[in-house]
Amino acid sequence: MIDLRLLREDPDRVRASQRARGEDVALVDALLSADELRRSSGVRFDELRAEQKQLGKLIPKATPEERAELLKKAEQLKTDVKAADAAQDEADAEAKRLLLQLGNIVHEDVPVGGEEDFVVLETHGTIRDFGAEGFEPKDHLELGEALGAIDVERGAKVSGSRFYYLTGVGALLELALVNAAIAQATEAGFIPMLTPALVRPRAMEGTGFLGQAAENVYHLEKDDYYLVGTSEVPLAAYHMDEIVDAEKLPLRYAGFSPCFRREAGTYGKDTRGIFRVHQFDKVEMFSYVDPADAEAEHRRLLEWEKQWLTGLELPFQVIDVATGDLGASASRKFDCEAWIPTQGKYRELTSASNCDSFQARRLSVRMREGKKVQPLATLNGTLCAVPRTIVALLENHQLPDGSVRVPEMLRPYLGGREVLEPVAK
Structure with missing residues (x-):
């Protein structure tokens, strides 16, 4: 608030x-x-x-x-x-x-408008010209099925639309991504966390997800628990009702958790494959800082996201998200969007939000400096939303025979594999 x-x-x-x-x-x-x-x-x-x-x-x-x-x-x-x-x-x-x-006060530099009114701040990497290479790129689902990595048919059979299985090398690829993301975050000073996926109403409300975002939240009415859509929620509530000494700041956590989203209002959007799903795993960075350092920390989170995507050798752009697409808690948000070849456009992979003291006030998380006690600031940044990252990796690093090149950064986490090969049917 x-x-x-x-x-x-x-x-x-x-x-x-x-x-x-x-x-x-x-x-x-x-x-x-x-x-x-x-x-x-x-x-x-x-x-x-x-x-x-x-x-x-x-x-x-x-x-x-x-x-x-x-x-x-x-x-x-x-x-x-x-x-x-x-x-x-x-x-x-x-x-x-x-x-x-009431939503957070938007930063004065945020572009005004709706979802399409963002401003592109940076562009990184080179978009491949598949025509010049002599072949038509396959989409991630066709590639994933050939690799024995993705099974959406059985996911739908068991759980319905927008569910999936990661199988064989697909499961190994997720584990590699998660381990590589946690390794990068740990090296940057984040404390690794495995967080609850079920939270009480105050935690969900305190982070701002029971307002305009409530339609995408799963609620277990019998027990009055909410399934989190991001580990931002349990990480923000981790120091709920606590006073933190200022000299201990910043506090940085890297949370890994399953995430659940109803995807209400997206009927007909991204129905093929695993780009938009109801359940996925994610590594999320979360920072508690002195409010005076919030803007600088926001830029730091963005730099760590750029480092991650550069390491995955993905072409991407950084956008300044417009006011109408911020969400209630953020005063400013930067998204990193990776190029998806078969869609011919950039799509969101990571997001970094500055929430100032908005969440801290709602959750009663304060800092003490001398005799002064005041709300601190919270920020969050996606490091790896697994399914979308797999989509970008498969499509951008595919080879003419349907195999997929493994970026050097991931090879140590995949037993040294340099290429993912299609499996025999």
């Missing part, structure tokens, strides 16, 4: 942020009114309680005639205090409800 002091002092900035996101600007004025009512209700309660306490001191000293009148007044005050307390709780709950609906 945002700082209410910012809302009071600069409501126009908050309105501009809402407008840029394509969200309801009226929410800002509703929250201002609710906050004013919350504060005035608190003042009213405090005044009545003070009067009640003062009256309590007078009663023992009063004459019998005065005491009867004072007791009558005390009874009325008791009723008034109870009502004021209830009004204060109601006003506080309403202000909190509205505050949780």
Whole structure:
């Protein structure tokens, strides 16, 4: 959530942020009114309680005639205090409800617009000219089936559409990617983490995934647990309700977990293969930092993602995501999109988001510097979303005979294999 002091002092900035996101600007004025009512209700309660306490001191000293009148007044005050307390709780709950609906304040440099209004910041690598090489590229599913690596037919039989099996060398390729990603993150100073895939509502709400993103979240109603769509959720909640000493920052974690997404609203999109699926594994970087260092850490996360994709020898571009596609928690987000030959376009592989103190306020994660205690900042960055990375690897490194060249970085994690060979049917 945002700082209410910012809302009071600069409501126009908050309105501009809402407008840029394509969200309801009226929410800002509703929250201002609710906050004013919350504060005035608190003042009213405090005044009545003070009067009640003062009256309590007078009663023992009063004459019998005065005491009867004072007791009558005390009874009325008791009723008034109870009502004021209830009004204060109601006003506080309403202000909190509205505050949780408000997205983070977008960074001033973020391009304004929707999904297609991003700005390309950098382009890396060379896109292969398959025509010049004398063959038509196959898509990842055709390649994966020939390699004995991907089985979507049986995935659909067992679990339905957008599910799959990674088999044989496909399973080995996932393990290689995960181990290589964790090795890079560990070398960069991240603490490896295996995180829960089921979380309580507060963890999911605290990271901002029960607002506009709620339609893509799986909820187990009987137990009131949520299946995470990213290890960002349990990593953000790891220090929930804690105060961290400033000298211990930054705290960096690399989480590996299964991820689950309903993919609501994507009917007909990416239905072939494993690019858009309901369950996948991912290595996620997560940082807790001093808010003053948040923008610099954001750039560092992006550099680690670029290092990863460069090591995989993939052509990619870096984009500055537009305001309408940020998600509630991020003030700014950089995506790395890899070139997918058979689609003829760049597609998102990694994402790095600066959430400032938005999540920390919701989860009550604070830092102590001297006598000062304040919310810290949280950031997250995908290092390896496994299925999409496999898609990019197979298509970009395919050879004319249907085999796939293994990038040098991955070879130590695949027993020294230099090429993945098709299997006999």
